[in-house]
Amino acid sequence: MESLLAELRTAVGAAAVLTDTDVTxxxxxxxxxxxxHGTPLAVVLPGSTEQVQAVVRACAAARxxxxxxxxxxxLSGAANAVDGCVVLVTTKMNAIVEVDPDNRLAVVEPGxxxxxxxxxxxxxxxxxxxxxxxxxxxTIGGNLSTNAGGLCCVKYGVxxxxxxxxxxVLADGELLRTGRRTxxxxxxxxxxxxxxxxxxTLGVITRATLALRPLPQAPATLVAAFxxxxxxxxxxxxxxxxxxxxSLMEIMDRTAIAAVExxxxxxxxxxxxxxxxxxDAGGEAxxxxxxxxxxxxxxxxAELVYATExxxxxxxxxxxxxxxxxxxxxxGAWLTDDVCVPRTKIAELITGCERISAEARLRLAVVGHAxxxxxxxxxxxxxxxxxxxxxxxxxxxxxxxxxxELGGTITGEHGVGRIKREWLAREIGPVGLRVHRAIxxxxxxxxxxxxxxxxxxx
Amino acid sequence: MESLLAELRTAVGAAAVLTDTDVTxxxxxxxxxxxxHGTPLAVVLPGSTEQVQAVVRACAAARxxxxxxxxxxxLSGAANAVDGCVVLVTTKMNAIVEVDPDNRLAVVEPGxxxxxxxxxxxxxxxxxxxxxxxxxxxTIGGNLSTNAGGLCCVKYGVxxxxxxxxxxVLADGELLRTGRRTxxxxxxxxxxxxxxxxxxTLGVITRATLALRPLPQAPATLVAAFxxxxxxxxxxxxxxxxxxxxSLMEIMDRTAIAAVExxxxxxxxxxxxxxxxxxDAGGEAxxxxxxxxxxxxxxxxAELVYATExxxxxxxxxxxxxxxxxxxxxxGAWLTDDVCVPRTKIAELITGCERISAEARLRLAVVGHAxxxxxxxxxxxxxxxxxxxxxxxxxxxxxxxxxxELGGTITGEHGVGRIKREWLAREIGPVGLRVHRAIxxxxxxxxxxxxxxxxxxx
Numbered sequence: 001m002e003s004l005l006a007e008l009r010t011a012v013g014a015a016a017v018l019t020d021t022d023v024t025x026x027x028x029x030x031x032x033x034x035x036x037h038g039t040p041l042a043v044v045l046p047g048s049t050e051q052v053q054a055v056v057r058a059c060a061a062a063r064x065x066x067x068x069x070x071x072x073x074x075l076s077g078a079a080n081a082v083d084g085c086v087v088l089v090t091t092k093m094n095a096i097v098e099v100d101p102d103n104r105l106a107v108v109e110p111g112x113x114x115x116x117x118x119x120x121x122x123x124x125x126x127x128x129x130x131x132x133x134x135x136x137x138x139t140i141g142g143n144l145s146t147n148a149g150g151l152c153c154v155k156y157g158v159x160x161x162x163x164x165x166x167x168x169v170l171a172d173g174e175l176l177r178t179g180r181r182t183x184x185x186x187x188x189x190x191x192x193x194x195x196x197x198x199x200x201t202l203g204v205i206t207r208a209t210l211a212l213r214p215l216p217q218a219p220a221t222l223v224a225a226f227x228x229x230x231x232x233x234x235x236x237x238x239x240x241x242x243x244x245x246x247s248l249m250e251i252m253d254r255t256a257i258a259a260v261e262x263x264x265x266x267x268x269x270x271x272x273x274x275x276x277x278x279x280d281a282g283g284e285a286x287x288x289x290x291x292x293x294x295x296x297x298x299x300x301x302a303e304l305v306y307a308t309e310x311x312x313x314x315x316x317x318x319x320x321x322x323x324x325x326x327x328x329x330x331x332g333a334w335l336t337d338d339v340c341v342p343r344t345k346i347a348e349l350i351t352g353c354e355r356i357s358a359e360a361r362l363r364l365a366v367v368g369h370a371x372x373x374x375x376x377x378x379x380x381x382x383x384x385x386x387x388x389x390x391x392x393x394x395x396x397x398x399x400x401x402x403x404x405e406l407g408g409t410i411t412g413e414h415g416v417g418r419i420k421r422e423w424l425a426r427e428i429g430p431v432g433l434r435v436h437r438a439i440x441x442x443x444x445x446x447x448x449x450x451x452x453x454x455x456x457x458x
Numbered sequence: 459m460e461s462l463l464a465e466l467r468t469a470v471g472a473a474a475v476l477t478d479t480d481v482t483x484x485x486x487x488x489x490x491x492x493x494x495h496g497t498p499l500a501v502v503l504p505g506s507t508e509q510v511q512a513v514v515r516a517c518a519a520a521r522x523x524x525x526x527x528x529x530x531x532x533l534s535g536a537a538n539a540v541d542g543c544v545v546l547v548t549t550k551m552n553a554i555v556e557v558d559p560d561n562r563l564a565v566v567e568p569g570x571x572x573x574x575x576x577x578x579x580x581x582x583x584x585x586x587x588x589x590x591x592x593x594x595x596x597t598i599g600g601n602l603s604t605n606a607g608g609l610c611c612v613k614y615g616v617x618x619x620x621x622x623x624x625x626x627v628l629a630d631g632e633l634l635r636t637g638r639r640t641x642x643x644x645x646x647x648x649x650x651x652x653x654x655x656x657x658x659t660l661g662v663i664t665r666a667t668l669a670l671r672p673l674p675q676a677p678a679t680l681v682a683a684f685x686x687x688x689x690x691x692x693x694x695x696x697x698x699x700x701x702x703x704x705s706l707m708e709i710m711d712r713t714a715i716a717a718v719e720x721x722x723x724x725x726x727x728x729x730x731x732x733x734x735x736x737x738d739a740g741g742e743a744x745x746x747x748x749x750x751x752x753x754x755x756x757x758x759x760a761e762l763v764y765a766t767e768x769x770x771x772x773x774x775x776x777x778x779x780x781x782x783x784x785x786x787x788x789x790g791a792w793l794t795d796d797v798c799v800p801r802t803k804i805a806e807l808i809t810g811c812e813r814i815s816a817e818a819r820l821r822l823a824v825v826g827h828a829x830x831x832x833x834x835x836x837x838x839x840x841x842x843x844x845x846x847x848x849x850x851x852x853x854x855x856x857x858x859x860x861x862x863e864l865g866g867t868i869t870g871e872h873g874v875g876r877i878k879r880e881w882l883a884r885e886i887g888p889v890g891l892r893v894h895r896a897i898x899x900x901x902x903x904x905x906x907x908x909x910x911x912x913x914x915x916x
Binding site for chain 2: 240284341427
C-alpha cells in the first residue's frame with residue numbers, strides 16, 4: 001500500500017494525505033451511532049477536480065475502495081469508512097464559483113457549507129431552499145449525495161429539486177457532466193437526479209449548478225396545541241386538503257413537548273401535540289394562509305392557537321422545535337429515525353410510536369415535518385447500557401416496520417447508508433434491488449465507491 | 459413471425475392486435491415530419507399491466523423490438539416505428555385509478571389524456587400542472603416518457619416534478635415499482651426520475667402516482683409590446699432578477715406576431731416582440747406581481763403595457779399565443795424546434811434566428827416560454843419542395859447549434875427521439891454518451907425497447 005500512499009501524496013500533496021490513526025479517527029464515521037465503521041488506510045483531502053480524478057485513478061488501479069464524504073453530519077452511516085479504504089473528503093473544495101442572479105443559479109464546489117451558500121446568495125436577494133438541521137456545518141456535497149431535506153420541503157422540495165447539473169468523477173477517473181445551466185432540459189436520461197441521493201456509490205460529485213429562488217417574504221408564524229394526537233393529525237390532513245401550502249409545518253408529540261419544556265424552562269401550554277406553521281407568502285396572502293390554517297386547527301379541536309407576524313417571536317417558537325434533540329440529550333443518548341408516511345397517517349404513526357416506546361421501555365419522542373409526512377421518531381437510551389442500546393435498536397427497526405405498514409418509506413431524507421440496507425431491500429423488493437445492482441454494476445463495475453453501503457453488490 | 463402474432467393475440471385478444479397496414483399506418487410515426495419511421499410488424503393495444511408483461515415477454519423471446527407510444531403527439535420521432543417492430547400503444551389503459559385529495563395525489567394508467575386528468579382532479583380543487591400544447595389529446599404516458607413541459611413550467615416545473623412513483627415493465631417482463639406515495643423519500647436511487655424522460659428506451663410505464671397541487675387562483679394577465687427584441691429580452695432577465703415568478707411568461711417575435719395578426723384578423727399593436735404574462739397568485743399578491751412586471755417592462759422600454767383581471771380578456775390574449783402554429787400553417791408546413799437557453803440569452807437567440815431565416819431564405823417565427831428560456835423557433839416551408847425541406851432541415855440544425863453556443867440545450871421539452879440523436883451526442887459528449895449506453899445496457903441488454911432512438915447502442 002506504500003506505493004498507493006506515495007501516489008496519493010503526489011496527487012494531492014503530502015499535507016492532504018492523513019494516515020495517523022489519531023487524526024483519521026475523526027473521519028471514520030458520521031453521526032449515526034448504530035452504523036458499523038472501519039479503519040481507513042488514509043484520508044485524503046483533494047483541492048480540485050483534477051486531484052479527485054488522480055485519487056480515483058490511483059485507488060482504482062490499486063483496487064482500494066473510496067468512501068466519499070463531506071462534513072460527516074449524515075445520519076445513516078453512508079460516509080462511514082470500511083477497513084483499508086481511502087476516505088475522500090471534499091471539504092477543501094469549498095469555492096462558491098459563481099452566483100448568477102439574472103439566471104437565478106449558483107455554481108459551487110462540494111465542500112461549501114450549506115449556510116455559507118445561503119448567506120452568499122441572500123446578498124443577491126436569492127434563496128437556496130434545502131435546510132437540513134445541520135445546515136450550519138453540513139456541506140452541499142453531502143446534501144447532494146443524500147438528497148437532503150429540511151424544514152423547507154413542504155413548500156420548496158428537497159435538494160434534487162434545486163439541482164440543474166453536476167460534474168462527477170466516475171470510477172475510471174473520467175469526468176462526467178450532467179444536466180445544464182438552463183431551468184428546463186430533456187436531452188438524454190436525467191443523470192443529474194440519478195447521482196443526487198446515490199450516497200457516494202456511483203461517483204464523486206466535484207461541482208454542482210444549483211437553481212435559486214427569490215428570497216421569500218418575512219415569515220408569519222402560528223402555533224396550535226392539541227389535546228389529542230388524532231386532532232393534530234386531522235388538522236394536518238385538513239390543511240393539505242384545503243390547498244394551503246405553508247412554508248413550514250412541524251409537529252411535536254407529548255414527549256417532545258415535555259422535553260423541550262424542561263430544557264428551555266418554559267410552558268408550551270400544549271397537551272398531546274403541537275403544530276408549528278409558517279407562511280412566507282407575505283402581506284395579505286400570508287395572512288390569508290395563516291387564517292386558513294388557524295380555522296382548520298380550531299375546527300380540528302385545537303385547545304390553543306396563536307399567530308404572530310413578529311419575527312423575533314416567530315424565531316422563539318421555531319427555537320422550541322429546534323431544541324428537541326438537545327432537550328432529549330438531558331435524558332440520555334438519542335437515536336433518531338426517519339420515516340415518511342402519507343400525510344393522512346401522521347396520527348397513526350405517533351400512536352404507533354407510543355406503543356413501541358412502551359414495549360421497548362424507552363422514552364421515544366416524535367418530532368417531524370408534518371407538512372410532508374416526514375417524521376423523526378427519536379429513541380432515548382443509556383449509551384452505557386448494552387441492553388438499552390439493543391432495545392433502542394429494536395425500537396428503531398419497529399418504527400421502520402410501522403412506516404412501511406402505513407404506506408410510507410423507510411427514509412424521507414436521511415438516506416439508507418449502512419444502517420438501513422436490509423430495509424431498503426425490503427421496501428423496493430427483489431426487482432428494485434436487481435435494478436439498483438445493475439446500475440451500480442454499469443457505472444462502478446469494480447465496486448470502488450462506498451462498497452456495501454445502501455445495498456450489497458450482486 | 460406468425461407464432462409471435464399468435465402469442466400476441468393470446469396475450470391481448472385478437473381485436474387488440476392490428477396488422478393491416480392500412481390501419482397500422484396511423485401508428486407509424488408521431489408529429490415530427492423530419493424523423494425516419496419504419497413499418498411495424500404489428501400494433502398491439504394492451505388493456506392491463508399483465509397484458510403489457512405478456513407482450514414484452516413474447517417480443518423479447520422472439521427478439522422483436524418494441525416501440526412504446528401513447529397518442530403520438532410527440533415532436534421528436536421517439537414513438538416512430540422501426541421496420542418489423544411491435545408498436546405497443548397504451549391508449550386503452552386509460553383509467554384514473556385513484557384521486558386522493560387528503561394526500562394530494564392521483565394514480566393513473568398511462569393512456570389517460572392529460573386534459574381528462576386535469577378535469578378529474580379539478581373537481582377536487584386540485585391541479586396537475588404539466589400542460590404541453592397537445593394537452594387535449596396527448597397522454598400521461600407520453601408526457602412521462604418525454605418529461606413534457608408546457609406553459610406552466612416557469613412556476614410549476616416539468617412532468618418529473620409532479621411524479622412520485624411509477625410501475626414499469628422491464629425488458630424481461632418483470633414489474634418494477636419505483637418511488638412511493640409520500641411526498642418525500644430517499645430510499646435508494648431515484649429510479650422514478652431516471653424513467654421519466656427516458657423516451658421508452660428503458661421500459662414500459664404502466665402506472666404512475668402523481669403529485670397534485672392546490673388549484674391556483676384565477677389568473678390576471680399582462681401583455682407588453684416592445685419595439686426591439688433586445689428590450690423584450692432585457693425585460694425577461696429583469697423579471698427573473700426582480701424575484702417575480704409569474705405563472706406564465708411567453709414571448710412572440712415579429713414574425714409570429716405578424717402571422718397571428720393575419721390569422722386572427724386583429725392588430726396586436728406590437729413591433730419586434732410581445733411578452734404575455736400571467737399571475738395566478740390571486741388578489742393583492744397577484745396585483746403586486748403584475749405591477750412589478752409592468753414596471754420592469756416600462757423600464758425596459760415597452761411601447762405598450764396592458765394588464766387585466768378579466769378572465770375572458772386574459773383567455774383572448776392567451777389565444778393569440780396559442781394561435782401561432784395554426785397561423786403559420788397559412789404560409790406552409792411548419793417545423794418547430796425546441797431549444798432552451800439561459801434566460802438572459804433570449805434576445806440573442808431571436809436575433810440569431812433572424813440571421814438563420816435570412817440565410818435559409820425561409821420564414822422563421824420564434825415563440826416560446828420566455829420565463830424558462832425554452833424557445834420554439836419554427837421554420838415554415840413548402841412541403842412539396844424538396845429544396846425548401848432541405849433548407850428547413852438546415853435551419854433546424856443551425857438553431858440547435860445556436861442554442862448550444864448560447865449555453866443552452868438542444869431540447870427543453872420535446873426530447874431527442876430519432877431527430878436529435880447526433881445532437882445529443884454532441885451536447886453530452888463521449889463520457890455522457892458512454893454512461894447512457896451503460897445504463898441502457900444494464901436495463902435493456904438486448905436493446906428491446908425503442909432501439910436506435912435517443913442514441914445508438916454501444
